[in-house]
Amino acid sequence: MVSLNNITDALESFGDGHPMVQRYTIGMPSELDATKNTSYPLMHVVYEGATYSTGIKTYSFSVVFIGRVSELNATSEAIRLVSDLEQIAEDLVADITTGHVYFQIDESYETSNASVRPLFDSERNIASGCVLSLAIDVPFAHNACIAPV
Numbered sequence: 001m002v003s004l005n006n007i008t009d010a011l012e013s014f015g016d017g018h019p020m021v022q023r024y025t026i027g028m029p030s031e032l033d034a035t036k037n038t039s040y041p042l043m044h045v046v047y048e049g050a051t052y053s054t055g056i057k058t059y060s061f062s063v064v065f066i067g068r069v070s071e072l073n074a075t076s077e078a079i080r081l082v083s084d085l086e087q088i089a090e091d092l093v094a095d096i097t098t099g100h101v102y103f104q105i106d107e108s109y110e111t112s113n114a115s116v117r118p119l120f121d122s123e124r125n126i127a128s129g130c131v132l133s134l135a136i137d138v139p140f141a142h143n144a145c146i147a148p149v
Helices: 004-017 074-099
Strands: 023-026 042-053 056-068 110-120 127-139
Touching (some): 004 056, 074 127
Antiparallel strands (some): 042 056
């Protein structure tokens, strides 16, 4: 059975192994502070919880991809950066569903929902990126006979 630890380990491996990602973190949204980080692009994972249906457990995540822009040409740089970071998000979705580089093929992972929205720091104009809302489905047997209780 696939656990939250299996998925977060695979997400960390993706973040550490992707050639465009310079830093991986996981935690609460409040722990993401673009002004304290020096390595960009940054991938920050937030676990949102899980839902259950017949035979399926769905883990929900927000995955933030963020980079820095210079104050010169900030708007055009921000759009280019969002485009680049959306590509990383798409690489992650592709690996989960078909690539199986970090999400191993011997486990059953599916994405039931994935969407991306742009992220702009409008106050300081120093960071931009995107947030990937990601739902990962794994098989789940509602079987009390195999419970460790």
